[in-house]
Amino acid sequence: MNQIDPTQYASWNEMAKTIALVAWAISILIALYHVVKLATMGDAKSKYDYINRMEIKTLWLASIVLIVGCCFWANSNIVELNALWIFVRGFVTFAMGMIVALIIQNLLKFYYPFFIEKRLKVLRYKPRVSPKTGKAMKLLSEEEEDAYLDEGMQAEEDVFSIDYDVWKDEETGYVKIERYSGHLHALQCPECNYQTFKVVREEILKAPSLDQEGELLKHYQCGYCGYKAKKTVTLRTSQKFEESSAATA
Structure with missing residues (x-):
């Protein structure tokens, strides 16, 4: 019976651990950079714009790098390897990585915007x-x-x-x-309750004049469940606007 040499894949195991640690360090640095950049911004509007434009993208990037590190760490303890094991390890690692990435992506896309919206409102009206x-x-x-x-x-x-x-x-x-x-920020969808209900199109039904009100039709659609709704808004020349009806499917 052939004896398995535990040191046969020592070089790979060491390299995989090193890559994992480097990836984790990069992930932490990405998150820290975001936090420090926000902390050093004195202007509320600058913070608002940066959070609105970059926060979810930054967290997603940090998450991907973190997952890559975990994948390498999970394959840093190899003592036996052949063609079948390479396929099994590769498939399982890829599948688990994709599952975790999908979970994080959904959290950032459908749940995290609730948290961001509250922070943006505080910054806007500070x-x-x-x-x-x-x-x-x-x-x-x-x-x-x-x-x-x-x-x-x-x-x-x-x-x-x-x-x-x-x-x-x-x-x-x-x-x-x-x-x-x-209308950059999504509203809460009345159908699925996710923060994914956005204006996708607007059309002026009747232009306002000095003595007559106009009408604007706003088309909403949920990016998650596809629910659609319309809202009619009254346009005036003397006032900004007055919403004249609730959203209707």
């Missing part, structure tokens, strides 16, 4: 500090901010493609205008 006086500025109402938005900006808000927040230092008159996507 009082801004005037660089002139160092005091808190006032967030103007929809009617008040029109005086500081040009016609193009108001038109963007009227069709909900862009939303503007106007902060004003009432002591010095300093004004800060912040730009946000009008």
